[in-house]
Amino acid sequence: MNSPMQASSDPRDKFNRLYYASNVWMHTSWHGVPVAKTPTDLWIYQEIIHEHRPDWIVETGSWMGGSALYLAHQLDHFGGRVISVDIDVRERPKHPLITWLHADSGRQETAESVRAEVSGKVMVILDSDHTKPHVLKELEYLAPLVTPGQYLIVEDTNLNGVVPWTEPGPAEALASWLQDKPDRWEEDAGREKFLLTFNPGGYLKRRG
Numbered sequence: 001m002n003s004p005m006q007a008s009s010d011p012r013d014k015f016n017r018l019y020y021a022s023n024v025w026m027h028t029s030w031h032g033v034p035v036a037k038t039p040t041d042l043w044i045y046q047e048i049i050h051e052h053r054p055d056w057i058v059e060t061g062s063w064m065g066g067s068a069l070y071l072a073h074q075l076d077h078f079g080g081r082v083i084s085v086d087i088d089v090r091e092r093p094k095h096p097l098i099t100w101l102h103a104d105s106g107r108q109e110t111a112e113s114v115r116a117e118v119s120g121k122v123m124v125i126l127d128s129d130h131t132k133p134h135v136l137k138e139l140e141y142l143a144p145l146v147t148p149g150q151y152l153i154v155e156d157t158n159l160n161g162v163v164p165w166t167e168p169g170p171a172e173a174l175a176s177w178l179q180d181k182p183d184r185w186e187e188d189a190g191r192e193k194f195l196l197t198f199n200p201g202g203y204l205k206r207r208g
């Protein structure tokens, strides 16, 4: 787990800060659709999907649809489907494996709708409103959908760790949520092997 202000002179942290500040991640695309992730995190997603073959990937925070399209293209090869939740309505790419759900990802009713849709091996990615209270709600309602051996990915845990932010965010939500369930989740630091990641401490595998 990242610790605020601790490693500011670490070359890895410096590069992560430089990368984040460059804003290039706001100008990154997959098949022409913007995706707000690092190429290294996307590659890690590909490795996780290949190794663990989820039947369903639940994503919160569709934005322009680039991340869901990326996931769907992985599933084109491996099998499975994506459900992507966003509170905002906009035109997004069409793909037969993607279901776009217009809903607030911090509501229990949304989690119930998602639960009714998914089956088999389920992976969950949280990438919507990054404030601590919202991520806590997503963790409470959506993390239980993750099946044993599959991944829960809490995006942007770099905020307030490597990168300063305005208020408590995903890292604080995750730390607080994990407090009473350390045996159920294994932090997979190996997923940070490329050194550039927006999700330090955010790759979690559900124990069986």
Ligand SMILES: C[S@@+](CC[C@H](N)C(=O)[O-])C[C@H]1O[C@@H](n2cnc3c(N)ncnc32)[C@H](O)[C@@H]1O
Pocket (backbone or CB within 6 Å): 034, 035, 036, 037, 060, 061, 062, 063, 064, 065, 066, 067, 085, 086, 087, 088, 103, 104, 105, 106, 127, 128, 129, 134
């Ligand atoms: C960081 S962007 C998602 C980036 C996208 N996953 C990607 O990698 O390209 C955050 C998205 O969360 C959505 N959002 C914000 N609050 C939300 C909420 N309460 N429920 C669902 N989506 C929300 C926003 O509309 C925005 O599209």
